[in-house]
Amino acid sequence: MGSRGSTLSKIPNVDKLMQETGFSQAHIIRLHDRFRALDNDEKGYLCPQDFEAIKELAMNPIGDRIIGAFFAQGPQQETVDFNSFVKVLAHFRPTDKNRPKESTSPDPINSRTNKLKFAFQLYDQDKDGKISRDELLQVLRAMLEMQVTEEQLESITDRTIQESDTDRDNAISFEEFRKSLDKVNIEHKMSIRFLR
C-alpha cells in the first residue's frame, strides 16, 4: 500500500527499530499512528502533557509512574521521540520463546530480565538501584485504598521488605527483586497480546 510505504519512510531508522524491538511493520505503523494522535501539536515528539491527556491514565494509581518511565531514558528527559516510545512499549511484547539464543547479541527488550527491570524502575524513582522503604511506601500508599491507615501501610511495607530483603539493608535491590519474583510468570503478566 502506498500509504504504508510513505509512513515507513517518515520514520527514521525504521529497520534498526524493528530489529531492536521485534515489532513487525504493521505494528510500527500502528504505533506511529498512535504516536501522532497523541502528539497534539504536531511537534514530532511527546511531552508529559500529551500523556496526561489520556484520561484513563489519570485513574490509574501508578499512571504517573508509567508516564515517568517513558521519560526515563536519560536524565531530565523532556521529550519522547518515536523511537523511545516504541522501545518502551517493546517491553510489553510477549516473549518469543522460539527465538534462538545467541549469546553474543544483547537480550531483546522484551526478555524477562528487561521486563523486570522496567517494573523495578517503576518503584525505584530515584534510580539508585534499590527500592528503599520510602519508595515502597509511596507505591503502597498509591495502590492501597484510603481506609488503610498509615501504620498499616508502614507495617505492610516493612513486611514486604522483610520478605525479600536478603542482605538486610532494608531496601530491595534488583537482584532481590528478581529473586522474589522468581515464581511469578512475568512473561504472562507483563505482556500485551496485541503487541505480539
Place this chain on the structure above:
Amino acid sequence: MSLSHTRGNQTEHAPATIDTLPIVTWKWHHVEAPYLVALWVLVCWLCKLVFELNHRVTNIFPESGLLILIGFVLGGIVWGADKKATFALQPTTFFYYLLPQIILDAGYCMPNKLFFSNMGAILVYAVIGTCWNAGAVGISLWGCYEGGAMGKGHIIGFLQFLLFGSLLSAVDPVAVIAVFEEVHVNEVLFILVFGESLLNDGVTVVLYNVCDAFVSLGAAKINAAEIIKGIISFFVVAFGGALVGVIFAIILCLLTRCTKNIQIIEAGFIFVISYLSYLTAEMLSLSAIMAITFCGVCSQKYINVNMDERSVNTVRYAMKVFANGSETMIFVFLGISAIDPAIWVWNTGFILLTLLFVFVYRIMGVFFLTWFLNKTRLVPVETIEQVIMSYGGLRGGVAYALATVLDPVKIKEKNLMLCTTFLVIYFTVVLQGVTMKPLVKWLKVKRSAQSELKLIEKLNNRTFEHTLCAVEDICGRIGDNWWIRGWNRFEQKWICRYLMKPSARKSQDYLFGVFHQLNLEDAVNYVSEGERRGSLAFMRSEDAASVDFKKKFGTDMSDIMPDIMVNTDFNGLDVSMSSVTRESVPSVSLEIHENDTKNLRNNNDVNVHHLLQQHLYKSRKHHRHKYSRSHFSINQSEDEVQEIFQRTMRSRLESFKSAKMGVAPAKKISKHPQKDRQQKMSNGKSLDKSKAHPYGDEDFEFSDGNSASGGEAATHAFLYTTAGIVNRAFMPEMDTPPTMRTPPWLSQAETDGSVAPSQRAQRSLPWSPSNIRRLAPLRISNRSTDSFIMADVVKPPENPEDRNSRRDET
C-alpha cells in the same frame, strides 16, 4: 424390599399376635435400608483408612486405583454370598447422591481468575474435543465392525456406535481430580484439564440424549431438521444449565446477605441451594453439572465475604468431607459393580479397538486443538503439557452411569458396552493413574509452585495489572485488560452492591487482606513453635529451658490450622488475569487432603489447634460456644486480637527503625520475630503466670529474666518486673520518639515492681501488654477507621475511656 421375607423368618415377632411383652425385639426390617447405606459408607471409608496407613503404597498407586481394587474384593465377597450383584452402583444413586457434592466442591474451590482467563481454551477443549472424541470413536468402531474386526456375534447399528462413543467421550471430573491432585502439575495445565472435564458434561449430556433419541427414532427418521435440533439443543442445554446455576448463585448470595443472625446454620445454605440448582437443571433436562458448577463458581466470592469466617471454614471443611467421601464411594462401587458375571461379555476386538481409539483420538484431538489455540494464546501450551493433557483424559463414573442407563431393549449389546466401559475406566484410572506421576516427573512438567502468599508477589501482581492497563491506554487499543477492567467496574458498581453485605464491601482491600492473613499465619506459627518446643514444660518446671525460636518462618504452614488460613478473598479491585497464589491452589481436594495427612502425623498440631482455639486466636467476631444450638455469646475480650495485631506491627516497625539506627545490626531481623514470638507466647499462655517467660532470645536478657523470676512469687508483679527487665534489655536499641508516652501503670511498674494491675490487665489474659507498649512508639493516628486499630492507638492515659470507646466500637 424383602420385608415379608424377613418377617417370615422371625420366630417371635408377629405384628398382631404376641403372647407376652417382648422386652427386646429384632427390628431389622425397620432399619434395613438406612442401615445398609450407612454400613456401605462406613466400609468405603474404612478402605480409605486402610490405604492411608501405608504411604509407600499410595505414593505409587493412585488412591482411586486402590479403591477400585478393593471394590473388586468386596464385590467378590458379595457375589460369593449372594450369587448375584446385589450392590451395584445405581445411576440414580450416582447422579443424585454421589456426584453433586464433588462437583460443588470443584466449583466452590475453583480458582476463578485462572478459570475465566483460560475459559476460551477450556471451552474449545470441552466442546470441540468432546464432539471429536465421540464422533471419531463411534465412527471408527463402526468402521471396524463393518470390516468384521469384531466377529459376527453382535449386532450393533451405526447409531448405537455413536451412542457408545458419546458416552465414552467425556473426561470425568472425579477421576481427574483423584489423579491430578496427587501429581501437582502447574496451575494452567491443571485448570485446562479440570475445566474441560467439568464443562464437557454439557456436551456429553446433549450428545448422549441426542444419540439416544436418534436410536429410538431409528435411522429412517433422521433428517436435517433433527440434526439441527440436536445442535440447538446443545446450546440450550449448556447455556441453560449455566444460567440455572447463576440464578441460584444469586439467590444464595442474597440469602447470605441476611443471615447475620443465624450464623450457626448459614453454612448450610450453600449446600441446600446448590443441590436445588442441580436438581432443577436436571428437572428441566439441562446440564445439571454445569448448573452446580456455575453456582459454586459464581457465588464463592460473595458468600466468602458475606458469611462469618467460621461459617466459611465450616463450608470449606464440610464440602471437602462430602466430596472426598463421595469420591471414595464412587470408586469402591465402580469396583464392586464390575463383579457381576451377568454382564460379562467379552469381545476382544471390540474392547481392544475401543481402548485404542479412545487413547489415540484423545491425543489427536488435544494436539490439534492446542496447535490451533496456541496461535492466539498469550502463553502457549507446551508440547509436554499437551502430552499430559492427552494422557489425562480419564474416564470415570459418569461414563459408567451413562452406560448403565442404556436401554437393553433398544440396545441389545448393552452388556458388551457396559463391560467395555468398565475396562476403559479401569484402564484409564488405574493404568494411566499409576503412570501419571512418573510420567510427569520424567517429562519434567512444570510443577505447581507451592509458594506461600508473599506480599511482594501480590503487590507486584497488582502493579503489573495497573501497568498493563496503563500501557493499553497509551496504545489506545482495547486489550484483555480493558474487558477485565470493565467487568470489575460493573461488578463494583452493581453486583457488589446487591450481593454483598455493606459491611463486607467496606472492608475489602486486596493487599490488606493478604497482609492480615499473613499475620494470622505468623501468630499461629509462633504459638505452635512454642508449643512444639515444650513451652508448656517450662511453665511447670523451675529451670529455665532455653528455647530456640530460630525456626523456619512458616514452613509448616500447611499443617497448622487450616482453618486459620481463611481464604477470604477480599477482592475489592482485583484485576489480575491470573494469580498464582496459595489461596487459589487449583487442586480441589488437595488442601484438605494434604492437611489431613500431615495432621495425622503430628499430634502436636492438635494441641496447638486447641490452644489457639481457646486462647490466642480470636477473630474479630469470636464466638465461644456455650452448649447451646442457638445462642452465641460474643467473647468479651475481643480486643485482644486487635492488640496482638497492632503489637506485632509495632514491634516490627520498631525493630526496623532500630535497624536503621545501626544498633545490634546482625541479629536484628532474626531477633524481632523472636521478640514477637515472645509476645505471642505470653499471649498464648493464659494458664500460668507465675513462671518466668524464659525464652529470652539473648543470653543477657534471658539470665536477667531468670534471676528476676527466682525471687518473685506474685504473678502480676512478676510480670511487670519481667516487663521491666525485658524492656531494659531492649531499651538501648529503641528509638524513643518524643511523642511516646508511657502509660502510668507501666512507669510505676518499672520503679516499684508492684503495681495494681490496671483494669485492662485484670480483665484480659494475664500477659502484660506493657512491655510491648514500651517498645512501640505510640503513634496517635488520626486517620484510623478500623476498629481494631483504635484499640492501641487511643492515648494510653485514658484507660477507662479507651475501654469504653473500644466497647462502643466493637
